[in-house]
Amino acid sequence: MNTQGKAFKYGDNVDTDVIIPARYLNTSDAKELSKHCMEDIDTSFVDKICAGDVMVAGWNFGCGSSREHAPLVIKTCGTGCVIAKSFARIFYRNAINIGLAILECEQAAEEIGAGDEVFVNFDTGIIENKTTGKTYQAQPFPPFVQNIIQKGGLLASIAAEKKG
Amino acid sequence: MGMTMSQKILAAHAGLESVVPGQLISAKLDMVLGNDITTPVAINEFEKVGFTEVFDKDKVAIVLDHFVPNKDIKAAEQSKQCRCFAGCHGVSHFYDVGKMGIEHALLPEQGVVTAGDCIIGADSHTCTYGALGAFSTGVGSTDMAAGMATGTAWFKVPSALKFVLTGKLAPNCSGKDVILSIIGKIGVDGALYQSMEFTGEGVHSLSMDDRLCICNMAIEAGAKNGIFPVDEVTIAYMKDRCEREPVIYEADEDAVYEKTYEINLSEIVPTVSCPHLPENTKSADTLTHIKIDQVVIGSCTNGRMEDMETAYRVLKGKKIADGVRCIIIPATMQIYRDCVEKGYVTAFIDAGAVVSTPTCGPCLGGYMGILAAGEKCIATTNRNFVGRMGHVDSEVYLASPATAAASAITGYITPYKEG
Structure with missing residues (x-):
């Protein structure tokens, strides 16, 4: 699996309150929620994002609330992958569980610029900045996590195991 | 190991x-x-x-x-x-x-x-x-x-x-x-x-x-x-x-x-987290110039009985400063009932505060105390991210119930001093 698109760049500690403000959480409809993705720090994100684009951020991406609505709206907007220096643990877990591709790679997160064209191969963890020609190797997921992703998320993997 | x-x-x-x-x-x-x-x-x-x-x-x-x-x-x-x-x-x-x-x-x-x-x-x-x-x-x-x-x-x-x-x-x-x-x-x-x-x-x-x-x-x-x-x-x-x-x-x-x-623990002083991250902590006595519009005492962090007792101790017989809204939210129905029975609710109302039934409401900017642009709130809640309690240009300062209640009386961030 892979994705290619332009980079949207953010800083450290992007929290789930700015990814999807709680004032909209009176619904669990992902399409409706995704209209407000990132709006408290980037009002133009929703209009500019195209399928396959890549979000690039600093340390502790997705900190704060456990709301799964956060990775869900990022995915629903069409984001192909989030690359960050590190992820807050609940966001990391939620992203795996719902099948949003995320990669930890400090150097890529540091060097990729806003608007750069980025190609990501999830199987190998290789990130290629097409604009600068630089490539990066992200931390691969442990096999246990890869299995969840391959099965299409946590619940699908549990259901598959039950069926044997 | x-x-x-x-x-x-x-x-x-x-x-x-x-x-x-x-x-x-x-x-x-x-x-x-x-x-x-x-x-x-x-x-x-x-x-x-x-x-x-x-x-x-x-x-x-x-x-x-x-x-x-x-x-x-x-x-x-x-x-x-x-x-x-x-x-x-x-x-x-x-x-x-x-x-x-x-x-x-x-x-x-x-x-x-x-x-x-x-x-x-x-x-x-x-x-x-x-x-x-x-x-x-x-x-x-x-x-x-x-x-x-x-x-x-x-x-x-x-x-x-x-x-x-x-x-x-x-x-x-x-x-x-x-x-x-x-x-x-x-x-x-x-x-x-x-x-x-x-x-x-x-x-x-x-x-x-x-x-x-x-x-x-x-x-x-x-x-x-x-x-x-x-x-x-x-x-x-x-x-x-x-x-x-x-x-x-x-x-x-x-x-x-x-x-x-x-x-x-004896070296801990009244501490406040300034916008927009909980790690932006300062001693409360260095922030006494910051004028506040709202006070929230409640949440899963500080809506328990001891928190209500502290708020009562500080607010009893006092008045909330003009121009400040003070919202007190006991965290459970039992705490709410105890606050009624012990006369805390009366004291809070007499001081000029409002007392709500339990809710997370204002902590996450849901309802019951949303902030307008430019407003500042001192809250006993747990997060002060951008837009957490309302408008993206509002500010939340995190503090203890004692500091929040003392600030409600002065209208400025104020560490509580006994007596």
Whole structure:
């Protein structure tokens, strides 16, 4: 699996309150929620994002609330992958569980610029900045996590195991 | 290799003699929790995959607390979905309006969680129950759905940070000042993926409400969980309250910690986290020039009885400053009732405050105290991110109930001084 698109760049500690403000959480409809993705720090994100684009951020991406609505709206907007220096643990877990591709790679997160064209191969963890020609190797997921992703998320993997 | 307290609880629930940091395990759960925002997403996932029953109707807790009494039609629909699911599956720990409270104040109060438990909750502040000596951590809705269906969850065994507490808090300081100071010291990702284990002789001087508050904000340092050892204070709290027999775990003497911090409680001062991150801490007495528009005393962090007692002690016979709105929210119906019976509610109203039934409302910018552009609020809540309590240009300062109440009287950020 892979994705290619332009980079949207953010800083450290992007929290789930700015990814999807709680004032909209009176619904669990992902399409409706995704209209407000990132709006408290980037009002133009929703209009500019195209399928396959890549979000690039600093340390502790997705900190704060456990709301799964956060990775869900990022995915629903069409984001192909989030690359960050590190992820807050609940966001990391939620992203795996719902099948949003995320990669930890400090150097890529540091060097990729806003608007750069980025190609990501999830199987190998290789990130290629097409604009600068630089490539990066992200931390691969442990096999246990890869299995969840391959099965299409946590619940699908549990259901598959039950069926044997 | 010795194990930490968290590692021991996880090993026991995974049916293993020992575990090591980084190990992936599947652990049995004693309680799976959700609220009116996260449970609907979990229900959708649960049903989509075709699960038809919960693993144990006594080990699932659904608490309507974020937007109740419902703030609008959509919120009402979400509550209705939770209500239907709880009824359909016979969920015994379902808390609706009239019975509900803010989940992390309610479950310990009602004895639904106990020492030695392994708990997940689809709410980041589920780490609160570590105060009782349980392993308890926040997860998302899909994990909640899987937990409800299977009674298990996968975990990567965390390494740990050790916080050795000594001394005793000054009378105008509380658990909130301790945890804000710690977050100020280690940062909002200072404990990322790790346990925060509190120990030392200073622990015994902390009340249960202080410990619940400290563990509650472990997530604000990025931690997987916070945990206190079980002592006579915990045992007295759990007696005749908890529905399951407590199991007491202790860290091994040779347990390995990534880092050890010494915290002298007698050196803690009234502390405030400035916008827009909980790690931006300052001593309250350096912020007395900051004029405030609103005060919120409540939330899963500081809506417990001791917090109400503190607010009463500070506000009794005083008046809220002109131009300041003061909102007080007892966290559970029991606390609310106690505040009425003890005359606190009358004193709060006489001071010019409003008193709401339990809700998470303002803490997450849901309702009941939304801020306009440029407004500043001092709150006993747990997050001060951009837009957390309303407009993106509003500001939230996090503080203890004593500091928040003292600030309500002066209209400026003010540390409380006895007398």
